[in-house]
Amino acid sequence: MAEDLAALDATALAELVRGGESTALELVDAAITRIEKLNPELNAVVTTRFERARDEARSPDLPDGPFRGVPFLLKDLACTMAGEPAHEGMRVLKELGHTATIDSHLARRYRAAGLVVLGRTNTPELGLMGTTEPASYGPTRNPWDVTRTPGGSSGGSAAAVASGMVPAAHASDGGGSIRIPSSCCGLVGLKTSRGRTSVGPAGGELARFLSVQFAVTRSVRDAAALLDVAAGEEPGDPIVAPPPARSFAAEVGADPGRLRIGLMTSSPAGVSEIHPDCVAAAEGAAALLESLGHTVEVAHPAALDERERLLAFAVVWAANTASNLAQWGRALGRDLTEADVEPLTWALAEQGRAVTAVEFLDAVAAMQAFTRQFARWWADGFDLLLSPTLGEPPVPLGTLSTPARPFAGYVRTGAFTPYTPTFNITGQPAITLPLATSKEGLPVGVHLGAGYGREDVLIRVAAQLEAAQPWAARLPAVHA
Numbered sequence: 001m002a003e004d005l006a007a008l009d010a011t012a013l014a015e016l017v018r019g020g021e022s023t024a025l026e027l028v029d030a031a032i033t034r035i036e037k038l039n040p041e042l043n044a045v046v047t048t049r050f051e052r053a054r055d056e057a058r059s060p061d062l063p064d065g066p067f068r069g070v071p072f073l074l075k076d077l078a079c080t081m082a083g084e085p086a087h088e089g090m091r092v093l094k095e096l097g098h099t100a101t102i103d104s105h106l107a108r109r110y111r112a113a114g115l116v117v118l119g120r121t122n123t124p125e126l127g128l129m130g131t132t133e134p135a136s137y138g139p140t141r142n143p144w145d146v147t148r149t150p151g152g153s154s155g156g157s158a159a160a161v162a163s164g165m166v167p168a169a170h171a172s173d174g175g176g177s178i179r180i181p182s183s184c185c186g187l188v189g190l191k192t193s194r195g196r197t198s199v200g201p202a203g204g205e206l207a208r209f210l211s212v213q214f215a216v217t218r219s220v221r222d223a224a225a226l227l228d229v230a231a232g233e234e235p236g237d238p239i240v241a242p243p244p245a246r247s248f249a250a251e252v253g254a255d256p257g258r259l260r261i262g263l264m265t266s267s268p269a270g271v272s273e274i275h276p277d278c279v280a281a282a283e284g285a286a287a288l289l290e291s292l293g294h295t296v297e298v299a300h301p302a303a304l305d306e307r308e309r310l311l312a313f314a315v316v317w318a319a320n321t322a323s324n325l326a327q328w329g330r331a332l333g334r335d336l337t338e339a340d341v342e343p344l345t346w347a348l349a350e351q352g353r354a355v356t357a358v359e360f361l362d363a364v365a366a367m368q369a370f371t372r373q374f375a376r377w378w379a380d381g382f383d384l385l386l387s388p389t390l391g392e393p394p395v396p397l398g399t400l401s402t403p404a405r406p407f408a409g410y411v412r413t414g415a416f417t418p419y420t421p422t423f424n425i426t427g428q429p430a431i432t433l434p435l436a437t438s439k440e441g442l443p444v445g446v447h448l449g450a451g452y453g454r455e456d457v458l459i460r461v462a463a464q465l466e467a468a469q470p471w472a473a474r475l476p477a478v479h480a
Contacts, residue, residue, distance in 0.1 A: 005030045006164035006480035009219040017069040024057040024069025031071035034480040044159040046137045047085040048119035068114030073169040076120040077127045089125040091136040092340040105198040105234045113229040121156030130413045133401035143476035148394040151181030158185040164480035174211035176420025179432040183389035183445025186434040190223045194427030195239035197230045205239045210424040220463045224248040242453040256460035259383040262299035269307045272415035278388035281436035285446040301377035309370045315363035322352030344406035371426040378451035389445030391418045393438040431458045434471045
């Protein structure tokens, strides 16, 4: 039973409940069985609420939303539930048994849709890295090869979904943290437009403008239907993406028309070499898109080759880290010290504390200037930018997490993730699709970026690609 259900996406599971072929409790029990079986090997789920989930699943008060009874996991970073664990990958919060004081808007929306939360997934400390190897809970392992990274910072969620523990899970993306692990684990990873989903009431869209909250999924239709649940303005939101013309679910199967697509396989600004398997994946996707009637040409925004955006990103990233530690210190009633956090977190916070207000605002202004140049490429006639998602297939664990030399792995991450952070700077939506595998049989994602607010275009073409070259039957070595 548990294994049979593991093959279905969230939409299919919801249909079982809606049609009376299964109950919410049966789905939840099966997912718990899968987590208990697989998690000792993968270390994807770090805190659980199994009995509460069972109580919710059997309750007549379970919301009758589009995903009624479907088991779900929340990344242990933001998306809080009042009274439940919230550790953000930090050892100090884990040791204190810290719990959240409020429900986030997104957690409330997910539960109102009928999703049943089973627990929280592993993340690097404060979501800072493109791998999931925190000192607090230990590394999450990639179900395709347990010696490899699942990516980060939503690595726990991606490993859980890819292995069949649950059909979908919450994730967030501040520099690629939805798309990186989705590429590593063979999933659909949609990074939404800035302001598409609310990060309130605790999050600050103006101060933390790089990050968005959404999910990782196995299918395009799940991503679309979940976005219908997650998207929408909440009172006081300072940034709100343009409303869609119709539901995102309605875009699945809709004709995308003949799109003009730019193909980029070189590294932005020439900072690193792109692995041949990643180049081949993007070129293969280009050929597939051409066969579907689209126009693909080698082209990309010239602004991508300007290195100043990377320097501005580093300033804001460090300043945010310092601010995060200050906020947690206030919440705990004492200043956090070097002994409370990992070496990289402290080193970045030290950098951030040295940033002046003028330097911070200059970096934000530089990002805005870059965004105007970058977005002009879409305004001038292109619909999508196609590239590899990552600069190389999933790397061995320990490659990016280097506690003894904290900045070594951090700098190394730049070659691993050369494409993803730009769309956090600009706020544009982007998606990674599991269209290819490396010569070693590891997932290799293909990345598509659209103009601001155009998730509809991404969903249309992603669904078209999924239908032309399905990936649902391709499963990792560790799977339910």
